[in-house]
Amino acid sequence: MRACVPLFLAVIFAGPPAGATAPTQGEAPCTSERSTLGGLACELGRAVRAQAADAVVVGLAPTLSPATPLKPGVAVALAVKVALTLGRKASAWPLAEDRAHLAHFVSPRPLVVVTAKLEGDALVGSLEFFAPAATPPTGGNTRMDPSVRLAAKQGLDAEVRRFLPPIALAAREFVRLAPGESDVLALACGDLDGTGVPVVASVGRTFVTFGTYRAGKYTRISRREQRELAPVAPAPLREPLGTAWITPARTLDLGLSDRAHAVRLRGAQAEALAARLPWPGGGCVNFDAPLVSPRAVRCSKDEAVVTEPGLAEPLDALAGATIISRAGDARLVRAGRLASGAVVVTDGAHEIRLDHGGAQLALADLDGDGAPELVTSLDTLDPRADAVVVYSWLGSVLNERLRVPVPAGVRALAVCPAPADRMPSIVLATSEGLWVIR
Amino acid sequence: MLERARALGRTPLGGTLRLSLPFAAGPLDPHSADDPLSALIAPALADPLYVLDAEKNPHPSLAAALPEQLANGARVSLRAGLVSARGRALDGKDLLWSLARARERGGVAVLAELPKPLKDPGDALSVFFPSADAKSVAVALASPVTALVPRTFDPQAPDGTGAFRATLSANGAVLERNQNAARGPAFLSRIELALGGDLAEALRAFESERADVGWLGAGLYRARAGAVSFEAPSIGWVVLRTGHDAGHWSAPGIAAQLLERVPRGPLAPLGLMSAPPSAQNGAAWGGGNVELVAPATAPQLIEVANQIAAAFSVGGQRVSVRALSSAEIAERRRSNRYALMLDFVRALGPPGRSTLLALLAAANPALAARPPNASSYDAADIARTLPLGVLGTLRVAGARAPDVRGIETWQLGNVYRVAP
Numbered sequence: 001m002r003a004c005v006p007l008f009l010a011v012i013f014a015g016p017p018a019g020a021t022a023p024t025q026g027e028a029p030c031t032s033e034r035s036t037l038g039g040l041a042c043e044l045g046r047a048v049r050a051q052a053a054d055a056v057v058v059g060l061a062p063t064l065s066p067a068t069p070l071k072p073g074v075a076v077a078l079a080v081k082v083a084l085t086l087g088r089k090a091s092a093w094p095l096a097e098d099r100a101h102l103a104h105f106v107s108p109r110p111l112v113v114v115t116a117k118l119e120g121d122a123l124v125g126s127l128e129f130f131a132p133a134a135t136p137p138t139g140g141n142t143r144m145d146p147s148v149r150l151a152a153k154q155g156l157d158a159e160v161r162r163f164l165p166p167i168a169l170a171a172r173e174f175v176r177l178a179p180g181e182s183d184v185l186a187l188a189c190g191d192l193d194g195t196g197v198p199v200v201a202s203v204g205r206t207f208v209t210f211g212t213y214r215a216g217k218y219t220r221i222s223r224r225e226q227r228e229l230a231p232v233a234p235a236p237l238r239e240p241l242g243t244a245w246i247t248p249a250r251t252l253d254l255g256l257s258d259r260a261h262a263v264r265l266r267g268a269q270a271e272a273l274a275a276r277l278p279w280p281g282g283g284c285v286n287f288d289a290p291l292v293s294p295r296a297v298r299c300s301k302d303e304a305v306v307t308e309p310g311l312a313e314p315l316d317a318l319a320g321a322t323i324i325s326r327a328g329d330a331r332l333v334r335a336g337r338l339a340s341g342a343v344v345v346t347d348g349a350h351e352i353r354l355d356h357g358g359a360q361l362a363l364a365d366l367d368g369d370g371a372p373e374l375v376t377s378l379d380t381l382d383p384r385a386d387a388v389v390v391y392s393w394l395g396s397v398l399n400e401r402l403r404v405p406v407p408a409g410v411r412a413l414a415v416c417p418a419p420a421d422r423m424p425s426i427v428l429a430t431s432e433g434l435w436v437i438r
Numbered sequence: 439m440l441e442r443a444r445a446l447g448r449t450p451l452g453g454t455l456r457l458s459l460p461f462a463a464g465p466l467d468p469h470s471a472d473d474p475l476s477a478l479i480a481p482a483l484a485d486p487l488y489v490l491d492a493e494k495n496p497h498p499s500l501a502a503a504l505p506e507q508l509a510n511g512a513r514v515s516l517r518a519g520l521v522s523a524r525g526r527a528l529d530g531k532d533l534l535w536s537l538a539r540a541r542e543r544g545g546v547a548v549l550a551e552l553p554k555p556l557k558d559p560g561d562a563l564s565v566f567f568p569s570a571d572a573k574s575v576a577v578a579l580a581s582p583v584t585a586l587v588p589r590t591f592d593p594q595a596p597d598g599t600g601a602f603r604a605t606l607s608a609n610g611a612v613l614e615r616n617q618n619a620a621r622g623p624a625f626l627s628r629i630e631l632a633l634g635g636d637l638a639e640a641l642r643a644f645e646s647e648r649a650d651v652g653w654l655g656a657g658l659y660r661a662r663a664g665a666v667s668f669e670a671p672s673i674g675w676v677v678l679r680t681g682h683d684a685g686h687w688s689a690p691g692i693a694a695q696l697l698e699r700v701p702r703g704p705l706a707p708l709g710l711m712s713a714p715p716s717a718q719n720g721a722a723w724g725g726g727n728v729e730l731v732a733p734a735t736a737p738q739l740i741e742v743a744n745q746i747a748a749a750f751s752v753g754g755q756r757v758s759v760r761a762l763s764s765a766e767i768a769e770r771r772r773s774n775r776y777a778l779m780l781d782f783v784r785a786l787g788p789p790g791r792s793t794l795l796a797l798l799a800a801a802n803p804a805l806a807a808r809p810p811n812a813s814s815y816d817a818a819d820i821a822r823t824l825p826l827g828v829l830g831t832l833r834v835a836g837a838r839a840p841d842v843r844g845i846e847t848w849q850l851g852n853v854y855r856v857a858p
Contacts, residue, residue: 234519238622379447
């Protein structure tokens, strides 16, 4: 299960970073910015806010080519968000410019130039800061080299996808990645280590196994034993369940009903959480045996409780994700499966119900339209009859968009970060190993 | 915990299972090795510390880990936080008490070879087996007759860490989901157990849809519509003991030879599964007019006893069946004051060495402390050197209502209904 996670990959100072400034103390970290453009603007804007508070921010249009299909508007959108980050005295230039025009830019105010381009499956935002001209322009290039140049990278979301060709929600391949573990109860997929390469975490009853998923290939990299992470629960569930997700802070939060508490893995460090299961997307839950309580609680005492959107009835499967609209607004969407097999999806303002869904759930925006997709297995006890089904929550209906039979049975599933040109991969744990729908 | 389907859908929760069994209502004791009702029901109420996988390798269940092998013995530690169905916190003292209690009852079969455990002064959750091998300790503590119970345990109000909590009554028992279950609460909310009837009543109850499981069949007069046959692992053996009052006929091996002449055909409907007799090697009863005593608490065994008595009543001799209470049977067994006794011996684990230990302890608990090397673990072969003969295994089989699932293993915690 995976939230639509902003992924900061790099901040590069081309010139001396002396001009760059640290975030103000007490300010929320940029990882709390959930949209791609918001996150990039936060990271870039904060770095120059001290000297660029009254800057004019100009978006540099990306070069249009088949390889870089980004529309120019993305630069303006990024410029607006950077200007908002800089403060009330900053302003954004309403048109995407080219570099030749910038040479003639005349203003006593500092100039911030931002660009956006696709790099692999991520959006790279770059910022150049130009101090105000000391003397009036007399023609030619009056601006010197930028005093600060930096860049940041994030995964794609629906707001960025407005500036990209649409993608189809279709499965081109269903292939096995690895033999996999025999007892996987939860999967998570995301950029766990900041390299931009998705990591698949397979949470089994005995081990947590990590592998990279790059260019369609899975490579196992490490594993941890469950017994070193958490003690056995005094009263587990007879049929175990687990949840896991990779958080915006690049931790793996995981929990199993077999274990006394959930765990947060940050690199090699394991932190015991104050609840039994993480709820992907934010918050944690405890058990209301033999089901899961629908009331979200805080995962640790020093973090805010994420109670909304709430569900009312006890659950036996959970999913959640932050979904970014095409306008860049973030909303936490949660899904839970009731004991009857019905799956309830809610964003707090609205709720929708699938009469019967399997016990493996994930939420993500698979087609980049800003509306959530619910990914489920089927409500069957016969593995041969199982399938992965994708529904789009559009208005007041759940539309089935994709169905892939999985005769080995789906034991766990997760959605990986979105690539630029196609649907995100859905990884599955089955009795025959780790598979991917892409 | 359930090893079957994970994911897909999930096992449905809730619902009630109604069982009508041909056994008298009575105490449920996980440490008993001679009570078929306890063998059937007690594993749902109390758990052993370890479980064996298909390869007979032990894995921790109530234990925190496999036994720790030390230079001078083996240490066993309980999982932290265990609480019984009636809310009693369990620690090393409960474990010592449980093992001592088991050793005085059916658990002696698997515990006799081990030294008595001691309290671990350094850890309230641990006990120590001096000079013991860790693997042997784990295997012994995987037997259901060594289950952990609280020090306040009373078989009339049984308590443990199992999937259910039992409340006994004069004509049955109600098993309710144990929210503290150490291996997970049951899928079913409740099992209603009707006891006291005979085999015919058990079948009639299923046929008339007053029960959800047909004991040894799908109905008394006709098969219930939609009934699905099942066969679960056997819970033990029906044995014929020869005692002091049989005189020379109580010698080891005689009982086994006598049983060779008992026709097997009439026994099959009574739930006994046994190899065909070999008439050439059998012996006819020649001990005169005697009683064949059998437990009144198991009408099924009384019916089996009647078949045996008929087979033994040859040559002017009369063997008559006498049903005795559990206490009388236990006293006769202890004092050896009987001629013939039909009895039940509980299986203590998967077939193999545990078969040998179970039958040795049934014959004489002291034998289980020094078991011989056996060339065969076949129950009938083992019994040829003992004053008891194995008539067959007691089947757990019959038919289930179509919406009852998971009963094939007779692990009641794993049973569920698809339409509760």
